[in-house]
Amino acid sequence: MTADEAWRGAGLEERATAIKVQSRRRVFVDLAPVDFKAVVAWLVTERGFTHVATVTGIDVGSEIEVIYHLAHGALVLSLRVAVSKEEPTLPSIVDLVPGAAFYEREVHDLFGVAFEGNLDLSPLVLPDDWPSEIHPLRREWPADRIHRRLEGT
Amino acid sequence: VAFTPIPVGPQHPALDLESVNFTFHVDGEKVVAVRPRLGYMHRGIEKLAEGRTYLQNLYLVERVCGICSQAHTICYAQAVEELLEVEVPDRALYIRTIMAELERIQNHYLWLGVTAHQMGFETLFMYTWRDREIVLKMVEEVTGKRVNYDINYLGGVRRDLTPEAIHEMRKGLDQLAERTKYYTRVCKNERTVLKRTVDVGRLSPKDAEALCAVGPTLRASGVKRDIRADDPYAAYEETPFTVITYEGCDVASRLWVRCDEIQESIRIIRHALDTLPGGEISVRVPRAVPAGEAISRVEAPRGENLHYVRADGSENPARLKIRAPTLANLLPLCTMFVDMNIADIPLIIAGIDPCIACAERMTFIDPRKTAQWSWSSEELRRRSVQWYRKR
Numbered sequence: 362m363t364a365d366e367a368w369r370g371a372g373l374e375e376r377a378t379a380i381k382v383q384s385r386r387r388v389f390v391d392l393a394p395v396d397f398k399a400v401v402a403w404l405v406t407e408r409g410f411t412h413v414a415t416v417t418g419i420d421v422g423s424e425i426e427v428i429y430h431l432a433h434g435a436l437v438l439s440l441r442v443a444v445s446k447e448e449p450t451l452p453s454i455v456d457l458v459p460g461a462a463f464y465e466r467e468v469h470d471l472f473g474v475a476f477e478g479n480l481d482l483s484p485l486v487l488p489d490d491w492p493s494e495i496h497p498l499r500r501e502w503p504a505d506r507i508h509r510r511l512e513g514t
Numbered sequence: 515v516a517f518t519p520i521p522v523g524p525q526h527p528a529l530d531l532e533s534v535n536f537t538f539h540v541d542g543e544k545v546v547a548v549r550p551r552l553g554y555m556h557r558g559i560e561k562l563a564e565g566r567t568y569l570q571n572l573y574l575v576e577r578v579c580g581i582c583s584q585a586h587t588i589c590y591a592q593a594v595e596e597l598l599e600v601e602v603p604d605r606a607l608y609i610r611t612i613m614a615e616l617e618r619i620q621n622h623y624l625w626l627g628v629t630a631h632q633m634g635f636e637t638l639f640m641y642t643w644r645d646r647e648i649v650l651k652m653v654e655e656v657t658g659k660r661v662n663y664d665i666n667y668l669g670g671v672r673r674d675l676t677p678e679a680i681h682e683m684r685k686g687l688d689q690l691a692e693r694t695k696y697y698t699r700v701c702k703n704e705r706t707v708l709k710r711t712v713d714v715g716r717l718s719p720k721d722a723e724a725l726c727a728v729g730p731t732l733r734a735s736g737v738k739r740d741i742r743a744d745d746p747y748a749a750y751e752e753t754p755f756t757v758i759t760y761e762g763c764d765v766a767s768r769l770w771v772r773c774d775e776i777q778e779s780i781r782i783i784r785h786a787l788d789t790l791p792g793g794e795i796s797v798r799v800p801r802a803v804p805a806g807e808a809i810s811r812v813e814a815p816r817g818e819n820l821h822y823v824r825a826d827g828s829e830n831p832a833r834l835k836i837r838a839p840t841l842a843n844l845l846p847l848c849t850m851f852v853d854m855n856i857a858d859i860p861l862i863i864a865g866i867d868p869c870i871a872c873a874e875r876m877t878f879i880d881p882r883k884t885a886q887w888s889w890s891s892e893e894l895r896r897r898s899v900q901w902y903r904k905r
Contacts, residue, residue: 386745387809412739413726414811415837417822430809430820435745437809460726460845464837471560486553498561 368410368438372403386435397442398452401429405457409433413454416464418472420500425449425472429461444474446499453478471498534868538851538859545851545859550844563834568594568803569668571834575821576662578836579869581624584610584617585814586821586836587666592747593810593823594668597803604749604791606670611749612683612786613656613665614812615779619690620649621815622772622779625867626697629769632860633710634899638700645693648686655679670796680787691780698773701766710902711766715850715862718763727846728839729817730775731866733759734767741813752789755782765865772867801829814839816867840869857898860891 368388374380376399379391392400404410410431417428424443431438444451453476455462465476466485473496476482484491495502495510534554539547559578563571575590576583588610595602623646630638650660656679657663665671675683701707717727722735732739740757742750758774760767803825812819817839824833843866850862889897 383808389807411723411726414818414820415822415835415842417833417835419824419833419835428822430822432745432811437745437811439809458726459724460842463841463845467841484553485551486556488553497558504558504561504565 367408367433367436368404370403370408372407373400376400387437387439389439389441391441394442394444394451397429397440398454398457400440401431401454402457404431404438410438411458413458413461413464416461416468418468418474418498420446420472420498422500425474425499427451427468427472427474429454449474451476455479470496472496473499536859536863538856540856543855543857545854545856548848548851550848552841552844560834560836563831565830567801567829568831569801571831572666572668573664575834575836576664578838580661581621581869582617582814582816582819583662584614584665585812585819586838587664588614588748589810589812589814589819589821590823590834591666591668592812593808593821594803595799596808596810597806597823597825598668598799600669600797600799602670603794603797605674605793606795608749608786608790609671609673609675609795610666611753612675612783613653613663613671614748615782615786616649616653617663618779618815619776620646620653621867622776623649625772625815625864626701626769629861629864632864632895632898633706634895634902635704635706638697638707642697645690648690648693652679652683652686655682667796669799670794672796674795675790680790683783684787687780687783691777694773694776694780698770698777701769701773707769708766709905710858710861711769712762712764714765714858715768715854715865716763717846717850721849722763722846725846725849726842727817728842729813729815729867730768730771731817731843731846733757734771735763736761741811741818745811747810747812749786750782753782753785755785765861768865768867802827803829803831816840816869817842838869840866843868855901856894857901860895860898 373390376396377390377392381389383389410433412432414430414432414437419426424445426441426443429440431440442451451474453465456478462479463485465479466482468474469476469482470485470487492510495507497507535551537549538545559574563574566574572587572590575586578586623642627639627642630642653663654660656675657665657673665673717735719735719737722732722737736759738757738759743757755778758771758778760770805825805827807824810821819839820837822835823831826832847866851859854862
C-alpha cells in the first residue's frame with residue numbers, strides 16, 4: 362500500500378472540509394467536530410493508524426484547534442477540528458486508542474477543552490490548586506497575567 | 515507560566531532530573547493499580563517559545579532535556595527548515611546523525627548504570643559510568659561541551675568535524691565496541707541481572723501498541739518501529755542499520771534492546787565517518803518564517819520525539835508543540851506494574867528510561883490494612899535489594 366492509498370478513501374474524503382498534502386509523509390485534514398470521531402474510527406480499524414503520536418491544541422482567536430497526529434509508517438496524518446472557546450467540547454477517542462488518554466488530559470489542562478468519554482481529566486501537568494479559569498496556553502492568558510492572577514494582584 | 519509558583523515536589527537527591535509522583539495501590543506485596551502525577555517541574559517551555567524568535571527557540575529547545583538535547587534540536591530545526599524550504603547541506607546532515615548517535619550511546623550507558631544501581635549491582639554502575647566518559651570526551655572534542663551541545667543551527671550545524679576529532683572518535687568507538695560487548699555479556703548471563711529483570715514488568719505487544727508506546731520500550735515488546743527507519747531524516751536514509759527488537763516484553767528485553775542499540779549506533783557512526791560528504795556545513799536562513807505548519811519526528815534515545823511548529827509569517831512561532839518520548843511511555847509503564855512485587859517497582863520504572871527518573875515520594879495504599887504510607891525512591895530501592903537478597 363502506498364502512503365497515498367493508506368489514507369485516501371471514502372471514510373475520510375467524504376467528510377473532510379479541507380485536505381492539504383504537504384508532502385508524501387505529511388497530510389493535514391480538516392474535519393467538523395461531528396464527523397471527526399467516525400473518521401478516527403475508520404482510520405484506526407480499517408487503515409491501521411493505531412499510533413496517536415500526540416494531540417496538539419492551538420488558540421486561533423475565537424476558536425481552539427485540536428490536532429490529532431495519527432501515524433502509520435512514514436506518514437503522519439494530522440486531523441484538525443476546531444471548537445469554540447465558549448463551549449470547547451469534543452468526543453474522546455480513548456475508546457478507540459487508549460494511548461491518547463494523557464494527550465487529551467494535557468490539552469484539557471492547558472486549553473480547557475473537555476473530552477467527553479475520557480473518564481479522568483484531572484490535572485496532569487498543572488498543580489492541584491491551579492485556578493480552574495486559567496488555561497495557560499490560551500492567548501488571553503499571557504504569562505504576566507497568569508503571574509498577577511496567581512499572586513492575587 | 516514561567517513565573518508562576520509551581521510546587522517542585524518530589525526531587526531525586528542523586529540525579530537532578532524532573533520528578534513524578536506515583537500512587538500505588540497494593541495488596542500486601544502485590545501492586546494492584548497505579549496512578550502517576552506529573553507537573554512537578556512543568557516549565558512552560560511551549561508558552562515561552564511563543565515569545566521568542568525561531569533562533570532563540572533553538573537554544574530553548576536544547577534545554578528541554580539535558581540528556582537528549584540533540585534529539586530535540588534536530589527535531590525543531592527540521593520543522594523550521596521545512597517551513598523555510600531550505601536545503602540543509604549533506605555534510606551537516608551527516609554531522610547531525612553522528613552527534614545523535616553519540617548521544618544515544620551516552621544515554622544508553624547512563625541508563626545502564628542507573629538500572630544497575632537500581633538492582634544493587636554497584637560494580638556495573640561504576641564501570642558503565644567510567645566508560646561513558648569515552649563518549650562524553652568525543653562530544654566535548656567536537657562541540658566544546660559535554661551536555662547541551664548546541665551544535666545544530668537553523669540551516670545546518672555550527673561546528674565542523676576536524677580530521678583530529680574524527681581520528682579520536684574512531685579510536686574511542688573501537689574502545690566502546692569492546693566494552694559494550696562485555697556489558698552485553700554481563701546483561702545476558704549474570705545471575706543478579708537475570709533474577710531482577712526476566713519476566714519483570716511485562717508489556718504485551720498488544721498493550722504496547724494500544725497504549726502508543728515508543729522507542730526501546732516498544733521494541734522490547736517485539737514491535738519493530740523506529741523513526742530512523744520508518745520516517746528517515748538527517749542521513750539515516752543512506753545509512754544501513756538494523757532495528758533491534760526482542761520478544762521478552764520484560765525489563766530484561768528492554769536491557770538487551772539498548773545493549774544491541776549501542777552496537778548499532780557505533781556502526782552508524784563509523785559508516786557516517788567513512789562516507790562523510792565534503793562541502794559547507796550550513797546555509798543562511800531568513801529570520802522570518804513564512805506562514806504554515808510542519809511536523810517533525812526524531813528517534814530520540816527514549817523513542818519517538820515529535821515537534822509541531824505553526825508559523826504566522828513573523829519572527830516568532832505562533833505555536834511550538836513538543837511531545838517527548840517519556841510522556842508516550844507513561845501509560846504503558848502503568849500497566850507494567852500490575853501484579854508485580856513492590857520490590858520490582860524501581861526496576862520497572864527504570865525500564866522505560868524515564869526522563870522523569872525520580873519518584874522521590876511514593877504513596878502506597880493497602881486496602882486490607884487500611885494503611886497508607888510513603889517511601890522515597892532511595893528507601894524503596896534499598897528495600898527492594900534486600901527483599902531480593904533473601905530470595
